[in-house]
Amino acid sequence: MAVYTDVSEAEMHALLQLYDIGDYHSHVGIQAGVSNSNFILKTDQGKFVVTLFEPHRVREEDVGFFLSYVDHLKAHGVGCPQTYKTKEGALYTVFKDRPTGIFEFMRGTCGDIAIHTPKICSEGGALLAKMHKVGDSFEHEAPNLFGFEKLNEWSKSLCPQANQIQEDLCAAIESEMAYLNKNWPKDLPVGPIHGDYFDDNVFYDGETAIGVIDFHFVCTDFYLIDLAIALSAWCFNGANHWEEERYRSFIQGYEAVRPLSDKERAALPVLLRGAAMRFLLSRLEEKLNYKDGDFVVPHDPLVYFERLKFFQTYDG
Amino acid sequence: MAVYTDVSEAEMHALLQLYDIGDYHSHVGIQAGVSNSNFILKTDQGKFVVTLFEPHRVREEDVGFFLSYVDHLKAHGVGCPQTYKTKEGALYTVFKDRPTGIFEFMRGTCGDIAIHTPKICSEGGALLAKMHKVGDSFEHEAPNLFGFEKLNEWSKSLCPQANQIQEDLCAAIESEMAYLNKNWPKDLPVGPIHGDYFDDNVFYDGETAIGVIDFHFVCTDFYLIDLAIALSAWCFNGANHWEEERYRSFIQGYEAVRPLSDKERAALPVLLRGAAMRFLLSRLEEKLNYKDGDFVVPHDPLVYFERLKFFQTYDG
Numbered sequence: 001m002a003v004y005t006d007v008s009e010a011e012m013h014a015l016l017q018l019y020d021i022g023d024y025h026s027h028v029g030i031q032a033g034v035s036n037s038n039f040i041l042k043t044d045q046g047k048f049v050v051t052l053f054e055p056h057r058v059r060e061e062d063v064g065f066f067l068s069y070v071d072h073l074k075a076h077g078v079g080c081p082q083t084y085k086t087k088e089g090a091l092y093t094v095f096k097d098r099p100t101g102i103f104e105f106m107r108g109t110c111g112d113i114a115i116h117t118p119k120i121c122s123e124g125g126a127l128l129a130k131m132h133k134v135g136d137s138f139e140h141e142a143p144n145l146f147g148f149e150k151l152n153e154w155s156k157s158l159c160p161q162a163n164q165i166q167e168d169l170c171a172a173i174e175s176e177m178a179y180l181n182k183n184w185p186k187d188l189p190v191g192p193i194h195g196d197y198f199d200d201n202v203f204y205d206g207e208t209a210i211g212v213i214d215f216h217f218v219c220t221d222f223y224l225i226d227l228a229i230a231l232s233a234w235c236f237n238g239a240n241h242w243e244e245e246r247y248r249s250f251i252q253g254y255e256a257v258r259p260l261s262d263k264e265r266a267a268l269p270v271l272l273r274g275a276a277m278r279f280l281l282s283r284l285e286e287k288l289n290y291k292d293g294d295f296v297v298p299h300d301p302l303v304y305f306e307r308l309k310f311f312q313t314y315d316g
Numbered sequence: 317m318a319v320y321t322d323v324s325e326a327e328m329h330a331l332l333q334l335y336d337i338g339d340y341h342s343h344v345g346i347q348a349g350v351s352n353s354n355f356i357l358k359t360d361q362g363k364f365v366v367t368l369f370e371p372h373r374v375r376e377e378d379v380g381f382f383l384s385y386v387d388h389l390k391a392h393g394v395g396c397p398q399t400y401k402t403k404e405g406a407l408y409t410v411f412k413d414r415p416t417g418i419f420e421f422m423r424g425t426c427g428d429i430a431i432h433t434p435k436i437c438s439e440g441g442a443l444l445a446k447m448h449k450v451g452d453s454f455e456h457e458a459p460n461l462f463g464f465e466k467l468n469e470w471s472k473s474l475c476p477q478a479n480q481i482q483e484d485l486c487a488a489i490e491s492e493m494a495y496l497n498k499n500w501p502k503d504l505p506v507g508p509i510h511g512d513y514f515d516d517n518v519f520y521d522g523e524t525a526i527g528v529i530d531f532h533f534v535c536t537d538f539y540l541i542d543l544a545i546a547l548s549a550w551c552f553n554g555a556n557h558w559e560e561e562r563y564r565s566f567i568q569g570y571e572a573v574r575p576l577s578d579k580e581r582a583a584l585p586v587l588l589r590g591a592a593m594r595f596l597l598s599r600l601e602e603k604l605n606y607k608d609g610d611f612v613v614p615h616d617p618l619v620y621f622e623r624l625k626f627f628q629t630y631d632g
Binding site for chain 1: 320341342343344345346347356358425428429430431432433436520521522523524
């Protein structure tokens, strides 16, 4: 469990002194979602999520940006956890050397648990569109550390070892990057994106989407790449096969709130390929840098290689 | 989603007519746990889980057995969901041609989410021991369809194709089965076992285990095989490495409630190998019978092959 920061009962008590959210009852580490250290904290006032943003994942200068984006969503009626401020009104505190925030515990059913009915997907799309719609009035910006520039860097640095994972993977990456460099759009609408809008980050009450979580990839980029990432995650089933009905439902839900421009619509096939490439490369890096004994199992990059191959033949 | 039975709002309304648990609010299919069809149902009286036991997984004659075991646990103070009876007092009804039960929705944190601290593991062990302790007074019996006899059947039927998955897997299975046939114990304490006591079937409040779910593998066999299955699931980390501390904590929690006899203690190393073999073979069958387009991704049998190899060198 080396990637986690342990928090003792005494330490959690001390953290709670800084907040007005009640007296300590219990806490438990959350194993799922391994980017940062997360705990479910119970006090006599309810259930909270405590996140210690880990330095290998998150730069401290971005934490204020994430959290003010969450507040912006909340203020505009988009479902998401409330952030709790310290008694002094700070968005986060530094606890065990890590920027640390406290969030409302999201109730409801996590989207990766729910069967992906058309309603589940269209609600997922609509919630993402709402985030984009209110994004225009969010005034802060942060660079996308996993944006298109990073894909070029990764493909150069990872290619030499990629064939360890699968023969010819390097050649496939190089030829896809050549295609993407030639076709990547330049002037699509830009704003804050979630960056990791997978189904396990969305909560439901019945089939109604009620909130989104996990904001540590939030940054400024094309809204359309956020949609493409979401589609690349939501629309493949457990056997990694494309589900056209999920795709249609997700897009329909999205466009009911924020219709795509003609330019966005035309660029979507390229951005779907870019989204698949982004996770192929980040997982490749995770896998190649995996050290025996690491607590976190690396995701399988080939899942996204299959998705990329699908998108290369798909014109949406 | 071929393995699931869809349930419409109108059908769920009709089902609710048979019960006294309030008026329909909403329902959503649960994707996780794919043996049967599960739904979260909300009524004006709360949240429930509706399970349609699927014929390819569960024999109707066993459903009454499972459910009366759950009631037995509840009556003896072991944490588990309450079962809801129909207005006529039946443990289950037949709905859409499937035996169907309604359960209390378990609150708390699912054990596969929680970090496996020593307390989490000892609590998991203690809850299993409580189940075994009260099992002695449960008067019904049902055969273990995935017991030792089945291992011999599977190893014979699957061996010819096993080398498709990994070279020499067949030889490894045959030699292990020879060992197990020679060493399998005959006279250990017997009673109802859970049969699938993985961490995702246990719920926690903070670090306190509050309940167990998923009873469709419940049957009669050695209590010790239940413990061995649990250890084979709980004590490997995400990188599939053995965690001795989890093992010590789980056993310590178990024995604080139900100490193992000398005979059980001596048989444990063999049963750990048997538990690994049970999941190696069931996953092998799942994988070999997997048809392209099946909704459910087969588990990787090699995860349990690695665990088997570990147990072959481990004397606990």
